[in-house]
Amino acid sequence: xxxxxxxxxxxxxxxxxxxxxxxxxxxxxxxxxxxxxxxxxxxxxxxxxxxxxxxxxxxxxxxxxxxxxxxxxxxxxxxxxxxxxxxxxxxxxxxxxxxxxxxxxxxxxxxxxxxxxxxxxxxxxxxxxxxxxxxxxxxxxxxxxxxxxxxxxxxxxxxxxxxxxxxxxxxxxxxxxxxxxxxxxxxxxxxxxxxxxxxxxxxxxxxxxxxxxxxxxxxxxxxxxxxxxxxxxxxxxxxxxxxxxxxxxxxxxxxxxxxxxxxxxxxxxxxxxxxxxxxxxxxxxxxxxxxxxxxxxxxxxxxxxxxxxxxxxxxxxxxxxxxxxxxxxxxxxxxxxxxxxxxxxxxxxxxxxxxxxxxxxxxxxxxxxxxxxxxxxxxxxxxxxxxxxxxxxxxxxxxxxxxxxxxxxxxxxxxxxxxxxxxxxxxxxxxxxxxxxxxxxxxxxxxxxxxxxxxxxxxxxxxxxxxxxxxxxxxxxxxxxxxxxxxxxxxxxxxxxxxxxxxxxxxxxxxxxxxxxxxxxxxxxxxxxxxxxxxxxxxxxxxxxxxxxxxxxxxxxxxxxxxxxxxxxxxxxxxxxxxxxxxxxxxxxxxxxxxxxxxxxxxxxxxxxxxxxxxxxxxxxxxxxxxxxxxxxxxxxxxxxxxxxxxxxxxxxxxxxxxxxxxxxxxxxxxxxxxxxxx
Amino acid sequence: xxxxxxxxxxxxxxxxxxxxxxxxxxxxxxxxxxxxxxxxxxxxxxxxxxxxxxxxxxxxxxxxxx
Numbered sequence: 001x002x003x004x005x006x007x008x009x010x011x012x013x014x015x016x017x018x019x020x021x022x023x024x025x026x027x028x029x030x031x032x033x034x035x036x037x038x039x040x041x042x043x044x045x046x047x048x049x050x051x052x053x054x055x056x057x058x059x060x061x062x063x064x065x066x067x068x069x070x071x072x073x074x075x076x077x078x079x080x081x082x083x084x085x086x087x088x089x090x091x092x093x094x095x096x097x098x099x100x101x102x103x104x105x106x107x108x109x110x111x112x113x114x115x116x117x118x119x120x121x122x123x124x125x126x127x128x129x130x131x132x133x134x135x136x137x138x139x140x141x142x143x144x145x146x147x148x149x150x151x152x153x154x155x156x157x158x159x160x161x162x163x164x165x166x167x168x169x170x171x172x173x174x175x176x177x178x179x180x181x182x183x184x185x186x187x188x189x190x191x192x193x194x195x196x197x198x199x200x201x202x203x204x205x206x207x208x209x210x211x212x213x214x215x216x217x218x219x220x221x222x223x224x225x226x227x228x229x230x231x232x233x234x235x236x237x238x239x240x241x242x243x244x245x246x247x248x249x250x251x252x253x254x255x256x257x258x259x260x261x262x263x264x265x266x267x268x269x270x271x272x273x274x275x276x277x278x279x280x281x282x283x284x285x286x287x288x289x290x291x292x293x294x295x296x297x298x299x300x301x302x303x304x305x306x307x308x309x310x311x312x313x314x315x316x317x318x319x320x321x322x323x324x325x326x327x328x329x330x331x332x333x334x335x336x337x338x339x340x341x342x343x344x345x346x347x348x349x350x351x352x353x354x355x356x357x358x359x360x361x362x363x364x365x366x367x368x369x370x371x372x373x374x375x376x377x378x379x380x381x382x383x384x385x386x387x388x389x390x391x392x393x394x395x396x397x398x399x400x401x402x403x404x405x406x407x408x409x410x411x412x413x414x415x416x417x418x419x420x421x422x423x424x425x426x427x428x429x430x431x432x433x434x435x436x437x438x439x440x441x442x443x444x445x446x447x448x449x450x451x452x453x454x455x456x457x458x459x460x461x462x463x464x465x466x467x468x469x470x471x472x473x474x475x476x477x478x479x480x481x482x483x484x485x486x487x488x489x490x491x492x493x494x495x496x497x498x499x500x501x502x503x504x505x506x507x508x509x510x511x512x513x514x515x516x517x518x519x520x521x522x523x524x525x526x527x528x529x530x531x532x533x534x535x536x537x538x539x540x541x542x543x544x545x546x547x548x549x550x551x552x553x554x555x556x557x558x559x560x561x562x563x564x565x566x567x568x569x570x571x572x573x574x575x576x577x578x579x580x581x582x583x584x585x586x587x588x589x590x591x592x593x594x595x596x597x598x599x600x601x602x603x604x605x606x607x608x609x610x611x612x613x614x615x616x617x618x619x620x621x622x623x624x625x626x627x628x629x630x631x632x633x634x635x636x637x638x639x640x641x642x643x644x645x646x647x648x649x650x651x652x653x654x655x656x657x658x659x660x661x662x663x664x665x666x667x668x669x670x671x672x673x674x675x676x677x678x679x
Numbered sequence: 680x681x682x683x684x685x686x687x688x689x690x691x692x693x694x695x696x697x698x699x700x701x702x703x704x705x706x707x708x709x710x711x712x713x714x715x716x717x718x719x720x721x722x723x724x725x726x727x728x729x730x731x732x733x734x735x736x737x738x739x740x741x742x743x744x745x
Contacts, residue, residue, distance in 0.1 A: 075712030076732060077739075081699055088700035098745040144740055172745050214725040216703040217694055270733045278743070282701045332745075339744045346740050347702065478745060485741050504738065547745070 008048060015041020022112070022307075029302045032378040035111070036296065039119045039374045043367040046123035051363040054128065058562060058570045059135045061355040066675040068141045069351050078142070080353040083360055090348045091365040092282050094130075094340050095289065097176055097475050098333030098547070099373040101439035104446075105540060106330040107380040107388065108318040110308040113327045114377055121328075121335030122370035125577035129551055130340045131362035132558035132574055137345035138352055139669040145345045145554060149647075151668045152560050157650050161553055164643050165342065166489045168546040170517070171636070172339075173262070173482045174524030175539040176475045181254045181529055182438035182536070183472060188247035189234040189429055189465050191254070194472050195247070196230035197277065198261075204276035220279045227280065231469055235429060235461065255529045258479065259522040266483035266514045274480050281474035288470045292375050292447060295454040303381040305388060310413065317393035317412075318437070319537050320599040321591060325584040329544035334373025336581065338550025340366065341557075354677070379446030380439075386416025387424065391442040394534035395435040405434055429461035437534040440471045479521075486517035527629045538602070538633055541592060545637060548585045549644040552578060556651040563655050564665040571655075582648065589641040593634045602637070606630035702742060704732035 018038035022030060055061045069080040081089070106114040137143055143151070146165065150158025184190045200223050207219040237243045249257070265273050314322035319330060333339065344362060352358055380388065389409050390398070398405035402418035409416050425433045428448060433441060444467035451463040488504060490513040495502015501509050528535025555578040562571050595601030598608035606627045613623035657663035698705045706725045713720055723731070736742065 073712065073716065075709040075716075076704075077735070079699075079708070079712075082696075085696045085699045088696075089702065092700055093702070093742060094744045096743060096745045169741075176745065209726075209729065214704065214706050214729045217697065220701075270737045271730070274737055275733050279701055279703060282743075286700075337744065339741070342741050343744050347736075347742065351699075474743075478743060481737065481741065481743060484737060488738060488740075 008045070011041055011044045011048075015045060022115075026307055029304060030307075031300055031302050032296055032382070033300045035115055035303070035374060035378055039115070039371060042119050042123060043371065046127070047364060047367060050123060051127070051131065051359050054131060054363070054573060055356070055359040058567055058573055059132075059358075061135070061358060063354050063356045064674055065355055066673040067138060067352045067355060068349065068670070069353060070675060070677065071670075071673055072141060072350075077347060078350045081351040082353065083357040086348065086351050086353075086357065087361050087365055088286075089351065090343070090361050091368050092286055093343045093347070094333075094337075094365060094369055095285060095372055096333065096478065097179065097440075097471060098337060098339075099369055100376045100443055100471065101179060101540075102330055102332040102544070103334055103373045103377040104380040104439035104443045105318055105392070105536070106327050107305055107377060108309065108311050108316040108392070109323055109327050110306050110312075111303055111377055111381040112307040113312070113323055114331055115374060117328055117331055118334045118370050118373045118377065121331070122366055125551075125580065126334075126336035126340075126370065127363040127366035128573055128577060129336055129338075129554050129558065130344045130366045131358065132561065133341045133554050134344040134349055134352075134358050134362035136558065136561045137349040138355065138358055141670055142350040143345060145341045145557065148345065148561075148668075149553065149557050152557060152564065153650055153654055157647055160643050160647050162489060162493065164546075164550060164553065164640070164647075166486060166493070167636070167640065167643075168338070168543075168550055169482055169486045169489075170520040171524065171539070171543050171546050173479055173486075173521035174528065175536070175543040177255070177258050177262075177479055177521065177525045178528040178535050178539060179438040179440050180472045180475050181251050181258065181525070182436050182534070183440040183444070183468050184249070184254050185251040185436075186248055186431055187238075187468075188244045189238040189461075190468050190472070191247040191249055192237040192243075193227075193230050193234045193465060193469050194476070197227065197280070197469075197473055197476070198273070200226045200230070201273050201276040201280065204280070205272040208276065209271045216279060219276065220283060223276060223280050224283060227284075227469070231462070231465060234465055238429060251529045252526070255522075255525050258476075259518060259525065261476070262479050262483045262522070263514055263518040265480040266487055266518070267510055270484075274477070274484065277473070277477045277480060281477040284470045285474050288467070289372055289375075291451065292379070293371075295447075295450040296375055296378055298454040299450050301378070301382045301450060301453070303378065304384050305381040306385065309385070314597075314600070317389060317397045319540060320597070321541070321588070325588040325591075326541065328584045329541055329548065329588045331373065332544045332547050334370050334376070336548065336551050336577065337369075338547050338552070338554055340369075341550065341554035354675075376443060379443055379450060382446050382449055383442060384414075384416065384420075386410075386414040387420065387445070388442055389414060390416050390421055391433050391436050391445065392439070393435060394437055394532070394537060396532045396534075398435055402432075402434060427460045428464035430464075435534070437536045439536075440468065444468045444471070483514060483517050483521070486520075487513040490517060527632075530625075531629075533599075541588065542633060542637060545585050545588050545592070546640050548581050549640050552581050552585065552644050553647055555581065556648055560651055560654060561667075563658055564667045566665070568655075568659060578648075582644075585644070586641060589637050592637050602630045602634040606634075702736065704729055704736075 018034050021034045072078040146161045149161040204219040204223040312323040402421050444464050447467040448460045448463035452460045528539050555574045559574040598605040609626045612618040658665045
């Protein structure tokens with residue numbers, strides 16, 4: 001008997017033992033090491049066996065077949081790239097705020113449900129989705145998800161997919177902007193540092209364009225140095241009696257600035273702001289993720305949060321709803337993210353050097369993303385549960401003061417004292433941490449805790465603001481880039497109505513489309529800021545639903561491709577995740593619209609507000625605004641669900657026609673060309 | 680493109696890999712590609728290449744995820 005399987009038996013056993021340890025340690029604190037071991041063991045087994053099955057049996061990746069990068073090489077976007085470099089490129093493109101914020105919010109159920117979904121969800125669903133879309137796009141010269149939906153299913157489906165992507169973009173931008181607003185309100189240090197990123201980026205842009213053209217790396221290093229200076233001097237600004245008030249902004253004021261920034265940035269030339277910000281934030285992102293991984297491995301912190309909290313019954317303060325479906329909605333990008341399908345059908349398929357590399361890049365990079373989500377869960381779980389809920393529960397629930405908050409949280413069975421919150425806020429250099437919903441601040445507190453223990457005791461405040469800077473920086477870059485992408489999509493759609501609207505260089509059309517997109521997400525942002533429940537409560541689930549419905553669209557396209565290739569017997573690889581994602585999102589969508597619980601259902605909340613107005617306990621104008629927003633949220637959720645159901649129906653019809661041999665499967669793959677690369 | 684210490688060293692290769700990872704334009708690689716595959720075409724200046732690269736990169740759909 002050969003000894004080859006032995007290492008894999010060891011890996012599998014390690015993962016199994018780690019899961020066993022997690023299962024047996026109920027009711028006592030457990031070390032983060034067990035979560036990391038269980039996750040990595042599961043990933044390795046999933047990668048070695050399941051992704052190999054997908055690559056060899058389902059997709060039949062063929063290294064003799066020339067990739068688009070080889071056939072269409074143009075030195076710019078079609079560039080054959082070594083696989084580990086491309087892995088880095090793809091990971092840098094898919095990693096973002098989603099896998100960090102989602103698990104932190106889902107920690108209200110305890111660390112266990114979220115971790116199980118993050119680890120098994122990615123192996124069986126998320127990584128499969130990314131892989132199948134990367135594969136399909138690679139075989140179609142790098143076409144986008146929308147184009148593939150149109151080519152493989154039909155023009156109407158393609159149009160639906162476009163509209164769905166645009167709508168998701170709007171909600172995504174609003175909710176991410178809200179995360180930043182909640183992290184920066186009343187925080188002069190944070191506002192100063194983030195404000196500095198704008199002139200730093202403009203300086204970099206001018207450097208790369210006017211002073212030393214094309215020296216991107218040099219400009220980025222200058223930018224990073226200035227960023228570090230801004231971060232350190234933020235402490236001094238926050239302590240200065242003259243400067244601190246200038247940079248102490250309320251939530252509505254920050255929202256206003258962000259909307260203005262989003263609009264201006266999206267009409268400015270790319271070189272001036274977007275590209276330099278993109279480089280800065282990508283460097284920061286990769287650097288911080290590596291730092292966090294090292295930090296967790298060095299410190300191996302014990303997890304203070306219980307494995308499962310009482311809030312699985314749906315009474316949680318961070319967001320409403322029971323474990324099923326809302327844990328799965330909230331985790332979002334760490335386990336499966338429809339948005340990745342846009343990236344996997346974007347730049348990456350045009351850079352694959354060999355077909356076989358798609359396995360490491362499509363499946364492997366998503367495992368890495370899931371690992372980021374596990375680390376975020378660890379960072380949230382190192383906090384005392386009382387502190388976690390004090391940071392993440394809305395002000396309306398906690399009452400206005402630290403004393404009332406401590407009392408409410410004690411009522412939930414977790415201990416926290418006002419003194420504890422006061423000294424924590426002082427330690428991280430903030431006035432207060434009470435009710436900073438949105439996930440970013442509690443993640444930053446957790447990260448600061450890990451970083452200061454791993455690298456430099458005593459610098460907690462600096463690490464906290466480093467973590468805030470890193471999150472806010474790439475969220476702002478997403479706002480900027482997303483508004484621009486939304487503008488192009490809107491112009492594309494508008495071009496169907498009136499030709500000149502589609503001209504991306506016609507200034508009136510550019511300004512109009514940018515203004516519409518900014519107004520779209522800006523409206524939801526302001527609604528979230530003014531929402532007494534903190535906004536994250538209603539907007540994050542809406543984002544989760546839309547992101548997973550996009551995943552459903554991607555899995556539908558993937559299944560269509562598999563069926564058309566004559567591999568219908570393997571279609572379960574995408575059909576099972578599709579069924580699960582649909583079950584989760586349709587249940588969540590239904591509950592968000594129709595639940596009788598006013599904390600959960602938009603319509604029930606509108607009724608409760610109407611009752612308050614009738615009873616005279618709420619101002620009629622305010623009440624009318626809340627009711628309108630509730631109904632709008634309900635309509636948005638319903639629209640997402642309906643568009644997705646229509647898309648799924650169109651696909652199912654297509655599959656059945658093909659399987660019944662009533663329609664010839666026409667596959668749009670580019671023809672086989674043999675590679676010129678030596679094997 | 681003739682091999683030179685500036686474009687052949689380990690540091691240059693590392694820089695090139697980083698550029699790819701972060702989605703930055705790589706003028707040297709583009710010039711090398713043009714010389715190899717389309718020797719008849721005129722070479723753009725670094726400035727022109729940079730401008731065109733950025734315009735197409737951010738116009739094609741999302742380049743970064745949430």
